[in-house]
Amino acid sequence: MRVREGEARLQQPGGHDAAALQQQFALVRLGGLVLVDDYDLPAVRDAIAYFTANLDWILEEVVHRIAVLRRPHRTCTPPWDAYVPFQAVTDAPSATG
Numbered sequence: 001m002r003v004r005e006g007e008a009r010l011q012q013p014g015g016h017d018a019a020a021l022q023q024q025f026a027l028v029r030l031g032g033l034v035l036v037d038d039y040d041l042p043a044v045r046d047a048i049a050y051f052t053a054n055l056d057w058i059l060e061e062v063v064h065r066i067a068v069l070r071r072p073h074r075t076c077t078p079p080w081d082a083y084v085p086f087q088a089v090t091d092a093p094s095a096t097g
Helices: 018-025 042-054
Strands: 033-036 058-063 066-070
Touching: 042 058, 042 066
Parallel strands: none
Antiparallel strands: 033 066, 058 066
16 A cells, blocks of 8 residues: 555554554544444444544444544544443444445
8 A cells, every 4th residue: 555645554453442543543644534444343333433422533434344434623632531422333334335
């Protein structure tokens, strides 16, 4: 995969939980996209649900097992005691392709 200026390629072997993803996602520029594989795994869906409910990330679409997430265009730093309960996504959004 060729990486262009202003883009980055992140690989997260293992680490299918919100904490592991949060470490990697902190490197993504504001408004940037992240492709997350293994969307069919419950732990991955849970982590994505956390990011969308608590950190304002946007789940753009799901294609096969790949989820496309967009980081918000502004930094979201909730207070330390803020937590939005989230429900894991049980069904993937309509997959195309």
